[in-house]
Amino acid sequence: NRWKLAKRVGLGIVAASVFFYGVSIYNFRHPDPKQPFPDPSKKTLVILGAGWGATSILRTVDSSLYNVVVVSPRNYFLFTSLLPSTATGSVHSRSIVQPIRYLLRHKSHFVRFYEAECSDIDKDGKTVEIRRKTSDGQEFVQQINYDYLVCSVGAETQTFGIPGIEEHGCFMKEMWDAQKIRTRIMKCLEQAQFKDLDPETRRRYVHFVVVGGGPTGMEFAGEMADFINADLKSWYPELANDFSVTLIEALPSVLPMFSSKLREYTKSLFAKTNINIRTQTALKKVTSDSIIVEVTDPEVWAGGNRPRPLIKNLIESLNEQTNRRGLIVDDYMQVNGMPDVFALGDCTSTAYAPTAQVASQQGAFLGQLFNKLGSLDFEKPRVDRHIAIGEELDSAALISLANEKHASTKVFRPFKYSHQGSLAYVGHEKAIADLNVPFLDKQIHASGYLAFFFWRSAYLSELYSLRNRTNVLLDWIRTSLFGRDISSL
Ligand code: FAD
Ligand code: NAI
Incomplete structure (x- = not known):
């Protein structure tokens, strides 16, 4: 009897695993159809990068609150931790990459992706310039307007200018x-x-x-x-x-x-x-x-x-940016001297080491912050009676107003790394x-x-x-x- 019971339990576990695997594979291949894009009543959130930081935001952010646009010169996420294993062939290269479109298509609302490099950020006009070179030497250049911008472009390898x-x-x-x-x-x-x-x-x-x-x-x-x-x-x-x-x-x-x-x-x-x-x-x-x-x-x-050239140029153009290693950000990851621009991961200069662990925790934090900002934005007049309907507030003002109003609970808490x-x-x-x-x-x-x-x-x-x-x-x-x-x- 015990043997029969063990056999049944075993078969049950195998059947459940096969079912779970089957459902996961079905979901993987059949994402839901998406709402039309863009929605003019919503703000535009532009995310630069498809690495640890950016994908962590994308997983957390509620895509129904914003028109989300992602820009990255590579259209996949790379699991860097196993990169040394691919260099010797212990693991195949395609096993540790995931197409970014896979993640985007599984969001509840449409997310636009451009495989391109961001070459410039105009903080006053609130636009980014993106560029893509084709193999025959042609170049596509496009401007994208943003309400909120996230820089998660990582870093380059340091060579200290060593010749050769x-x-x-x-x-x-x-x-x-x-x-x-x-x-x-x-x-x-x-x-x-x-x-x-x-x-x-x-x-x-x-x-x-x-x-x-x-x-x-x-x-x-x-x-x-x-x-x-x-x-x-x-x-x-x-x-x-x-x-x-x-x-x-x-x-x-x-x-x-x-x-x-x-x-x-x-x-x-x-x-x-x-x-x-x-x-x-x-x-x-x-x-x-x-x-x-x-x-x-x-x-x-x-x-x-x-730092990558984009970040190096930003640092050189802003008086508020005094560290050559990366962008200086506050506790909510807002870039000093750039309203409504956020940065995280290896392109920033913080007290934390440049690791995937830090970037992904920062990404999850920012995703939640945007969710709160998004829902506050819709109810803006209720956040503070002094704000006129239609008046534009930048993210820093919204965060501090909401925290002032709810001083005991604080709507927005600063980022804390664990x-x-x-x-x-x-x-x-x-x-x-x-x-x-x-x-x-x-x-x-x-x-x-x-x-x-x-x-x-x-x-x-x-x-x-x-x-x-x-x-x-x-x-x-x-x-x-x-x-x-x-x-x-
Ligand atoms: P990245 O993950 O580097 O992502 C940057 C993204 O920005 C990329 O998609 C890139 O294509 C894109 N991009 C670049 N330029 C532009 C531009 N101009 N416009 C738009 N997009 C742009 N950390 C750990 O915690 N644990 C580990 O085991 C670990 N192993 C590692 C192994 C190796 C070999 C390496 C190199 C790093 C490792 N790290 C590890 C560190 C970790 O990979 C980084 O800290 C992490 O990738 C930083 O995340 P990020 O999002 O800031 O940048
Ligand atoms: P790193 O900055 O951690 O180490 C680079 C090393 O190169 C330093 O020790 C430095 O002294 C040395 N160096 C620099 N110039 C040199 C020269 N001219 N001659 C000899 N030595 C020189 O860089 P690394 O290993 O690329 O890691 C980058 C980040 O990614 C780190 O924050 C690290 O923690 C993280 N990471 C984490 C991993 C993990 O947790 N398993 C794996 C890989 C990276």
């Missing part, structure tokens, strides 16, 4: 960077086959130099060591003794955001897996004579962030985790296989959609069964 890095190095920021790294690795390996090569040149072809001991550099170094040990050594046995990975860090220590215990753990793990860490070693120049990138040494540059912890993969099926446990008011430090299992579960659950989760899970299974692909595509 743009020409000889590979960045680790966008999907095309990861693809470039992969192709470059495979081409170097094939070049190293030529038997007339002197041993020194051959070793250089398979010497991988990673610059920057932040989490991006460390995760890539760990992935690279896995690729070498699990796949490349057996596919290229004649090079087995020549492979090497060196990580260069200018500061005295790598991974400054992790606890000292986990930093030591990572260093000892890297020593065991033959990753040579050189701290207090700053890269100054990359030339064809330099040992680091001589001719074809595949070098990966993971040296931090710098740090959940830091996680990083360090290779050899091991990870490190500094986790905050709010109810214990304590931090847990974990490393090794258990942390690796947690890392995988956390990233799997954070991935954008069921399609992404299914693909990444299948990629991990594929890699452990068949190894990584070694074609030089």
Whole structure:
């Protein structure tokens, strides 16, 4: 009887899972038809970007309250946390991207998307200029009016103007960077086959130099060591003794955001897996004579962030903006000196680290703020009797009026970041985790296989959609069964 009951419960769980999966797939492929766009009675909310910050706003904001327009030069969201895995082929590139139109089509009301770059913001005329270049050299330029504007354009990779890095190095920021790294690795390996090569040149072809001991550099170094040990050594046995990975860090220590215990753990793990860490070693120049990138040494540059040109120009044009690292914003993420313009994530300069965790919490906060602003706007005369019907108030005035009126409860509370912890993969099926446990008011430090299992579960659950989760899970299974692909595509 017990066996029968267990069988029934088991079958019930399988049937429920299949049903849930089926409904999710049906919903994925059949979004509801949308209301016509635009509605002149509503304000226009323009969002620049399709990354962590922007998609988090889009998920939260009520699209029935605004005419929402999204502008981004790439039409997909990139799950950056698994980008180092795609550079070595442990995970396929398409598994970690989600088309932005998927998200937009599942909103209750129509949301317009332009695959274009915002090239200018006119704060007085309340317009943005967007540009799109076609492959035959044509350029589309368009102005879009906004009532509220959100800048979530992220940042570029910092190079500190080091000569040669743009020409000889590979960045680790966008999907095309990861693809470039992969192709470059495979081409170097094939070049190293030529038997007339002197041993020194051959070793250089398979010497991988990673610059920057932040989490991006460390995760890539760990992935690279896995690729070498699990796949490349057996596919290229004649090079087995020549492979090497060196990580260069200018500061005295790598991974400054992790606890000292986990930093030591990572260093000892890297020593065991033959990753040579050189701290207090700053890269100054990359030339064809330099040992680091001589001719074809595949070098990966993971040296931090710098503002994009759009943000740099804004900072230079505004007296209120005094920090060159990013836009200064207030507690409601309103940009200093730009009424009705908000900014979040890596394009801002705040007390928080430039992470996906911060950008997505800020995005959720802004989404809710717009929902409140949207509903207040409709009832404007009721917010404060002193406001004449039809009188335009900017977001700052609306927020402070509403807070004044409801002083005891406060309609709008300032943004508060809640740090959940830091996680990083360090290779050899091991990870490190500094986790905050709010109810214990304590931090847990974990490393090794258990942390690796947690890392995988956390990233799997954070991935954008069921399609992404299914693909990444299948990629991990594929890699452990068949190894990584070694074609030089
Ligand atoms: P992004 O996510 O970079 O999005 C910017 C968007 O703006 C993009 O869609 C871009 O196409 C668009 N855009 C650019 N220029 C324009 C323009 N002119 N007009 C309109 N749109 C524009 N953080 C973590 O917390 N955990 C991690 O595990 C983690 N792993 C990472 C791994 C790597 C390899 C990297 C590079 C970063 C990682 N980060 C991680 C950091 C995290 O990715 C960033 O902090 C996060 O992406 C910032 O979000 P954002 O929305 O500000 O910018
Ligand atoms: P980073 O700014 O954290 O680290 C860059 C490192 O490069 C610094 O340690 C810096 O000292 C070093 N550097 C700069 N110039 C150098 C030079 N010339 N020579 C040698 N070393 C040099 O940048 P990273 O790793 O790209 O991360 C960016 C942001 O994304 C960070 O906020 C990080 O926390 C976040 N992130 C988080 C991850 C996670 O939580 N797992 C993974 C990847 C990124």
